[in-house]
Amino acid sequence: MxxxxxxxxxxxxxxxxxxxxxxxxxxxxxxxxxxxxxxxxxxxxxxxxxxxxxxxxxxxxxxxxxxxxxxxxxxxxxxxxxxxxxxxxxxxxxxxxxxxxxxxxxxxxxxxxxxxxxxxxxxxxxxxxxxxxxxxxxxxxxxxxxxxxxxxxxxxxxxxxxxxxxxxVKTKPATETEIQRQVSQAVRYLELQYTQVVSIEQLARTLGYHRTYLCKMFKQATGLAPMQYLFKIRMERARQLLETAMTIDQVASSVGFNDALYFSKQFHKWSGSAPSVYRKELTGKGS
Incomplete structure (x- = not known):
């Protein structure tokens, strides 16, 4: 909870x-x-x-x-x-x-x-x-x-x-193997809940799997641990939002970070540039 x-x-x-x-x-x-x-x-x-x-x-x-x-x-x-x-x-x-x-x-x-x-x-x-x-x-x-x-x-x-x-007031048939289906469910959960506080325990409980089993099959299928995959989703979405007029605080909140400073540090670690610098670089490319 x-x-x-x-x-x-x-x-x-x-x-x-x-x-x-x-x-x-x-x-x-x-x-x-x-x-x-x-x-x-x-x-x-x-x-x-x-x-x-x-x-x-x-x-x-x-x-x-x-x-x-x-x-x-x-x-x-x-x-x-x-x-x-x-x-x-x-x-x-x-x-x-x-x-x-x-x-x-x-x-x-x-x-x-x-x-x-x-x-x-x-x-x-x-x-x-x-x-x-x-x-x-x-x-x-x-x-x-x-x-x-x-x-x-x-x-x-x-x-x-x-x-x-x-x-x-004025479907397609299921063709995935069982493991592929389970991983797809986990991926979809992360793609839809990345704006919220997510833990591996919550993910495993929601999908009905043991934590160790979920982590193992997820990494085998994607090459990343579930929390690494969640981080990737958040950073890619943040990069998209930085192309808009939203503030850094608003971008951070929209991708699941309550602390804009912590978000900035994580984005810098992921992209090599702070959010404000990344945005300036985009502006420079567009001029």
Missing amino acids: STEHTYFTVSINPHESNSELSVLFSGEGKPIALHNTGPGVHDYYLVHTVHSGNGTFEMHNRTYHCTAGDTFIIYPGELFRYTADAENPWHYSWVAFTGYAAGVMLSQIGVSPQNAVITGSVPRSMRHYYRRIRSSFQQSMYPALEDMEAAGWLRLLLRELGRAGAHQ
């Missing part, structure tokens, strides 16, 4: 899909008081529904004060931040997803980057849908079917949100 949460669970979709709507992962947590995420950006949609407690959500130059029954939506590429209340920190569930129809579906239930909160849902009902999404992922031999099931529950969740916010 993360030290920043009194309760935390997440389930990963092992299937990569280019469908109109595909769940990436879903979880539930009770962060500690004043727990903060961001400022940062994601490259997917991320929906949170508050079951109890309070917190604030910031995006697109707006600040929302959220409580039980409220749902806030993070859009790809939009800078965001959310923080648990000091006195009564929230308990929430979340689901991340992509798909070429995702943006249209969200607009159909009345949300947008400029209006990214829906109020009035029933916490118990919403929690049920999130649980069904997570339970879809059983790490079976049929990940495409799990993806379909999760997408179906996500549609029902979005329908429920649409009802609550009515006033706002």
